[in-house]
Every structure is written in C-alpha cells, then in structure tokens.
Amino acid sequence: MIPFMIDGQSVEGKEGGSVLEVALDAGIDIPHLCYHESVKPYGACRLCLVEVVRRGRSRMTTSCTYPVMEGIEVFTRAEKVLRARRMIIELILAMCPGDKLIQDMAREMGVNQVRFKQDDKDCILCGLCGRVCEEVVGANAIQFAFRGDRREMIPPFQGEAMNCIACGACVVVCPVDVIKMKEQRDERTIIRWKRTLKMKQCKICGNYFAPLFQLEKFKEQAKLPKDFFDICYTCRA
Ligand code: SF4
Ligand code: FES
Structure with a gap:
C-alpha cells in the first residue's frame, strides 16, 4: 500500500490505483462523470480535477487518471480546483442543458447561469x-x-x-x-x-x-x- 495525503488526511492506495479511487474509498467526494470501476480511466469529463503537489511542484490534474504515489499531497477543494470544476460543469451544461443530473451537479457546484452558447445534446460524451x-x-x-x-x-x-x-x-x-x-x-x-x-x-x-x-x-x-x-x-x- 502506498501512503499519501488527501486534504490533510493520511490515506493509502494500491499500486496502480488512482487518486480518485482512493478518495472515494476514503469518503472524500470528488465529482466525476466518466469514471467507472469496471473500465480503464479515460479522463473525458475532467470534472474530477484536483491539485497534486509532488516534490514541491503543484499541478492540476484529473484524479481518475493520476496514479497513487508515495508522498504526494492532493487538494480536492482548493479554490482554483473548485473554480476550474465550475467552468467545466458550465461547459457540459451548455452542451446538454436538458440533462437533470448535470443541472443538479451544476447547482450543487454553485453554477446558476450558463455564459456559453447552448446546444441541445443529451450525451455528455463520457465514453x-x-x-x-x-x-x-x-x-x-x-x-x-x-x-x-x-x-x-x-x-x-x-x-x-x-x-x-x-x-x-x-x-x-x-x-x-x-x-x-x-x-x-x-x-x-x-x-x-x-x-x-x-x-x-x-x-x-x-x-x-x-x-x-x-x-x-x-x-x-x-x-x-x-x-x-x-x-x-x-x-x-
Ligand atoms: S450515451 Fe453518451 S453520456 Fe451515455 S454513456 Fe454513452 S457517451 Fe456517456
Ligand atoms: S471522472 Fe476523471 S475525467 Fe471524468
């Protein structure tokens, strides 16, 4: 098992597992749409963005595709992470304005209006x-x-x-x-x-x-x- 930190909490993940899987197992909520435990991660929706600090360097990355590594620090609720996720859900909502799940997720994430040109698709292209x-x-x-x-x-x-x-x-x-x-x-x-x-x-x-x-x-x-x-x-x- 590989130890690391998520939001200041010590967690452990299996080698080859993803940060998202460990977070979800630990009860840490990270929004996600294209992740499913039975298939390989794909990184399509980008909603599971987190900030990862490794050897003093910080980067924003999708947690479903980021492998667990010893000593990394993950921040799931940093302001820049939440801002980026709001932008992503707004774009998905602009593409599929009629989707109830997307409407609910957007509302929960504090997005109450769509500033982009709206389409009328129903598929969010999660693959x-x-x-x-x-x-x-x-x-x-x-x-x-x-x-x-x-x-x-x-x-x-x-x-x-x-x-x-x-x-x-x-x-x-x-x-x-x-x-x-x-x-x-x-x-x-x-x-x-x-x-x-x-x-x-x-x-x-x-x-x-x-x-x-x-x-x-x-x-x-x-x-x-x-x-x-x-x-x-x-x-x-
Ligand atoms: S139809 Fe679209 S939204 Fe539904 S699973 Fe397929 S790609 Fe995802
Ligand atoms: S769940 Fe990670 S990119 Fe969609």
Missing part, C-alpha cells in the same frame, strides 16, 4: 458506454465518431449496431440515462443503437430471458453445449 461495450462485453458495437462540436457516440456508419448483443451494459453505465432499452414479448431493442434482437424462450417457464444473438455469442466464446441456454437462469438455479 462509458463504448468502453464498457469494448472492455467488459467485448462487442465493440459503438464508438466515437467525428471531431469537435460534431463528436458523437454512434454505431458504425450510423445505422444499426450490428455487433450489439443487446446485453444492456451501456444502459446501466450511462450516467445521464439516455440509452433506453425496451422489451416487447420476444424482442429486445436498444433504441439509441437501433438494435432489435429476438429473445430466447425458456423451455421450462416459457419466459423470454435473453437475446438469442447474445446467447449464441456466449456459447461460441465459452464453447458451451448447443442446448446450454435452453432453460433460463431462474429455472437453472
């Missing part, structure tokens, strides 16, 4: 959906496209996400809840990625329990018997 899809699910169904103002998370060629297995992991991780999934009898649709898949029906209870395409992928990857998913998870238990 979590794409990273979970790639790193955890292994489907690579969606990715960032375009640059600058036009940047978007989309399926290839903006059509149906043909690699999507409709597992719903992206629905769960999206911090602003803009990826919706709907189920109708034997079909599941991930609306944002224009992906609709037929569901498998359990041979015992008759419930539709998972997309066929997803189960076929799992069987192929894990070399499972052909009839492995003939019964649902509940009936199997």
